[in-house]
Amino acid sequence: MPAEPTPATGAHALSATGRAGGPPQRLAQAALRDLPWEVGVAKPDPAIVVDGVTRTFGGLTAVSVDHLEIQRGGITGLIGPNGAGKTTLFNLLTGFDQPDGGTWSFDGRPLGKLASHQVARLGVVRTFQLTKALSRLTVLQNMLLGAQGQKGERFFSALVPGLWRKQERENTEKALELLRRFKLDAKKDDFAGTLSGGQRKLLEMARALMSDPKVVMLDEPMAGVNPALTQSLLGHVKDLREEGMTVIFVEHDMDVVRDISDWVVVMAAGNVIAEGPPESISQNKAVVDAYLGAHHDAALTIEDEDRQLAEADAIIARDADGGAARAPRSDSGGTAR
Numbered sequence: 561m562p563a564e565p566t567p568a569t570g571a572h573a574l575s576a577t578g579r580a581g582g583p584p585q586r587l588a589q590a591a592l593r594d595l596p597w598e599v600g601v602a603k604p605d606p607a608i609v610v611d612g613v614t615r616t617f618g619g620l621t622a623v624s625v626d627h628l629e630i631q632r633g634g635i636t637g638l639i640g641p642n643g644a645g646k647t648t649l650f651n652l653l654t655g656f657d658q659p660d661g662g663t664w665s666f667d668g669r670p671l672g673k674l675a676s677h678q679v680a681r682l683g684v685v686r687t688f689q690l691t692k693a694l695s696r697l698t699v700l701q702n703m704l705l706g707a708q709g710q711k712g713e714r715f716f717s718a719l720v721p722g723l724w725r726k727q728e729r730e731n732t733e734k735a736l737e738l739l740r741r742f743k744l745d746a747k748k749d750d751f752a753g754t755l756s757g758g759q760r761k762l763l764e765m766a767r768a769l770m771s772d773p774k775v776v777m778l779d780e781p782m783a784g785v786n787p788a789l790t791q792s793l794l795g796h797v798k799d800l801r802e803e804g805m806t807v808i809f810v811e812h813d814m815d816v817v818r819d820i821s822d823w824v825v826v827m828a829a830g831n832v833i834a835e836g837p838p839e840s841i842s843q844n845k846a847v848v849d850a851y852l853g854a855h856h857d858a859a860l861t862i863e864d865e866d867r868q869l870a871e872a873d874a875i876i877a878r879d880a881d882g883g884a885a886r887a888p889r890s891d892s893g894g895t896a897r
């Protein structure tokens with residue numbers, strides 16, 4: 561466990577945006593380096609703050625997060641076993657679902673009760689596990705759908721066609737530039753449905769950037785992507801940080817998590833059970849237990865060993881005499897439990 565942060569070395573020394581001097585990656589890491597590895601730990605410059613957010617489905621508590629802060633300008637990996645509540649938390653934070661209770665904010669502004677498009681307009685966007693690229697629209701049309709606040713959508717602006725035509729032109733230029741960056745420009749007139757899984761992920765990420773977001777939440781951006789595209793996607797995620805965005809991503813591949821995360825948040829059964837830099841996570845017993853089942857790594861007691869040997873003996877004996885042997889008795893430390 562590291563020492564308490566010192567103002568001279570921690571991100572306390574940074575500007576409010578965390579962008580004062582030096583490459584963003586190092587700034588994000590420096591900001592988080594000296595923090596205690598504790599659930600709910602305060603970050604030097606949080607972009608997102610979550611308090612007491614719960615979401616239940618019937619009797620099941622999908623999310624129950626007491627306190628969580630996401631550092632601005634860093635890449636935070638959100639991990640946890642299947643059903644831990646990661647996607648539900650993303651849905652709540654981005655207005656795609658409503659919680660039973662709790663508050664959460666972006667830059668100090670409460671986001672509760674806002675619809676997803678309002679959250680996006682404030683600069684917090686997400687991508688989806690199953691990409692939502694509309695298969696019967698072209699790649700370029702999908703991109704244009706990601707643009708925010710098109711003037712043509714508004715009544716009075718719509719009466720002045722020149723205004724929205726100019727906006728449409730600007731949006732198209734921006735979309736083409738992003739498609740070039742994500743190496744999808746040659747596909748701009750293809751239906752999104754003809755893209756490979758990896759290309760759809762790229763399109764999803766490119767489309768999210770159409771609204772100039774400040775926080776990008778990526779739900780399993782690498783899932784189902786071939787190794788060559790994975791490297792390219794990883795590069796794009798790092799680029800987002802280089803541009804000053806705050807990135808939160810859900811990922812199951814721990815190599816990917818270690819490679820790109822400045823900080824890792826671990827969920828299990830709806831709760832945050834651990835937080836820390838990537839290297840702290842594999843040493844954390846709660847995390848290991850959540851992934852692999854409780855006590856799997858505890859040393860066997862003599863009694864456990866005796867019981868397992870007795871069970872093995874019983875199985876061997878049963879196999880030898882055609883199944884006639886009985887299981888060991890419970891008073892000999894046998895199988896009855």
Ligand SMILES: Nc1ncnc2c1ncn2[C@@H]1O[C@H](COP(=O)(O)OP(=O)(O)OP(=O)(O)O)[C@@H](O)[C@H]1O
Nearest residue numbers: 617620621622640641642643644645646647648649
């Ligand atoms: N709409 C829903 N109705 C009922 N139960 C739901 C709903 N959405 C999620 N759940 C349940 O909530 C729990 C958390 O699900 P969630 O999808 O958030 O987990 P996750 O950590 O993202 O899992 P995975 O890694 O498998 O995607 C699960 O038990 C899931 O079955």
